[in-house]
Amino acid sequence: MTSKVFYGSPRQARLEAKETLPAKLDLIINELHLRDRVKDETVAIKMHTGNNMVYSTIHPVFVRRVVQAVKDGGGKPFVVDVNWDAAGAEQRGYASEVIGCPVYPAAGPDEKYFYSHERPYKSIKNWKVAGLIQDSSFMINFAHIKGHPSCGFGGAFKNIALGCLAGETRSAMHDVMHFDQYWFPEKCPDESVRQAMIAVCPFEALVDDKKHPGQLHLHMEQCNQCGRCLKIAPPGSLKIDSVNFHSFQEAVATAADVVLSTFAPGKVTHMALATHMTPVCDCFGFTSMPILPDAGVFGSDDIVAIDQAVLDITGQTRLIEENLPTSLEVHTREGHPFRWLHGPHKDPYVALEYGEKLGLGSRAYELVDVLPVEKVERSSMQYIAAS
Numbered sequence: 001m002t003s004k005v006f007y008g009s010p011r012q013a014r015l016e017a018k019e020t021l022p023a024k025l026d027l028i029i030n031e032l033h034l035r036d037r038v039k040d041e042t043v044a045i046k047m048h049t050g051n052n053m054v055y056s057t058i059h060p061v062f063v064r065r066v067v068q069a070v071k072d073g074g075g076k077p078f079v080v081d082v083n084w085d086a087a088g089a090e091q092r093g094y095a096s097e098v099i100g101c102p103v104y105p106a107a108g109p110d111e112k113y114f115y116s117h118e119r120p121y122k123s124i125k126n127w128k129v130a131g132l133i134q135d136s137s138f139m140i141n142f143a144h145i146k147g148h149p150s151c152g153f154g155g156a157f158k159n160i161a162l163g164c165l166a167g168e169t170r171s172a173m174h175d176v177m178h179f180d181q182y183w184f185p186e187k188c189p190d191e192s193v194r195q196a197m198i199a200v201c202p203f204e205a206l207v208d209d210k211k212h213p214g215q216l217h218l219h220m221e222q223c224n225q226c227g228r229c230l231k232i233a234p235p236g237s238l239k240i241d242s243v244n245f246h247s248f249q250e251a252v253a254t255a256a257d258v259v260l261s262t263f264a265p266g267k268v269t270h271m272a273l274a275t276h277m278t279p280v281c282d283c284f285g286f287t288s289m290p291i292l293p294d295a296g297v298f299g300s301d302d303i304v305a306i307d308q309a310v311l312d313i314t315g316q317t318r319l320i321e322e323n324l325p326t327s328l329e330v331h332t333r334e335g336h337p338f339r340w341l342h343g344p345h346k347d348p349y350v351a352l353e354y355g356e357k358l359g360l361g362s363r364a365y366e367l368v369d370v371l372p373v374e375k376v377e378r379s380s381m382q383y384i385a386a387s
């Protein structure tokens with residue numbers, strides 16, 4: 001089945017407000033019939049509000065439009081994020097006076113308000129869904145698009161998979177990357193070789209295992225799978241294998257499935273803003289230079305289709321390599337630019353492919369441009385006259 005993804009391009013024909021991204025978000029809100037769907041609903045707007053010095057998350061101008069649409073439709077909106085991002089969100093402009101509704105920590109201020117769902121996946125036995133998410137009757141999943149060091153890309157899946165679970169489950173999702181054994185110490189009896197493997201990694205991804213002295217630990221987030229360590233590792237002693245990296249992406253899809261299962265059919269919609277896309281997640285506490293050109297605004301009722309569309313469109317653009325921090329490197333140029341940056345095992349498509357297998361949506365989509373860019377004759381710029 002083909003799903004619709006509504007799309008607003010960042011390009012304009014004219015220098016007019018009605019052709020800007022906030023105006024195109026309004027058109028997407030109309031296409032999603034948001035106002036007609038939220039009467040008397042308790043509406044959680046899941047965002048990533050960043051923390052500390054982040055300024056690349058979704059600008060309050062966009063949030064205000066979504067909040068107002070929910071209010072116009074008779075719904076009760078509130079923004080939710082994890083506790084350490086919700087606390088201090090007003091410092092980044094997410095104050096009720098600005099966006100029109102309060103910002104709450106989804107699982108409470110101490111992350112202790114949640115509902116457990118049994119669903120074994122590797123080392124994860126149950127999933128703790130944030131209380132305010134499960135208590136709400138409608139959810140708007142409003143994602144800011146960016147790179148991510150664990151799964152290559154943060155979009156609609158990641159926004160709810162990490163952001164709608166309590167801290168204990170978020171930690172377990174990162175730990176699941178270590179479930180499949182990758183270090184086989186009996187194949188590397190020479191300590192000097194083990195130390196050389198640690199030393200050769202330029203990203204400090206390979207370290208001494210704090211819990212098991214004399215053993216290796218791989219920080220998957222920091223590893224871009226360059227293969228330098230494998231060149232000196234004794235045969236069979238170390239695996240840099242997709243199964244470990246893909247475990248995180250499969251956990252992301254599974255978490256999204258669990259979260260979405262708490263809503264009645266038709267009670268969740270997804271929006272995404274692909275502007276100022278940074279190499280890593282908004283939770284890092286800072287904003288670095290954009291690494292992809294702005295790609296627009298998206299909306300769909302299908303979480304698989306919206307992430308697929310976002311990746312397809314951003315994949316047609318170029319990695320702005322001059323904006324990369326010098327501590328990062330590009331060692332592959334195959335596939336999506338986020339994959340160039342974070343390595344082949346962090347292919348950003350993996351989570352949504354797994355989500356499709358779980359029955360969460362369709363990778364086949366129809367892209368509906370809500371305001372196609374017109375070709376216009378050149379004309380003089382319309383300045384606002386000084387009063």
Ligand code: SF4
Pocket residue numbers: 200201202203204205206218222223224225226227228229230240
């Ligand atoms: S593959 Fe490269 S980045 Fe990963 S641990 Fe080995 S040396 Fe470090």
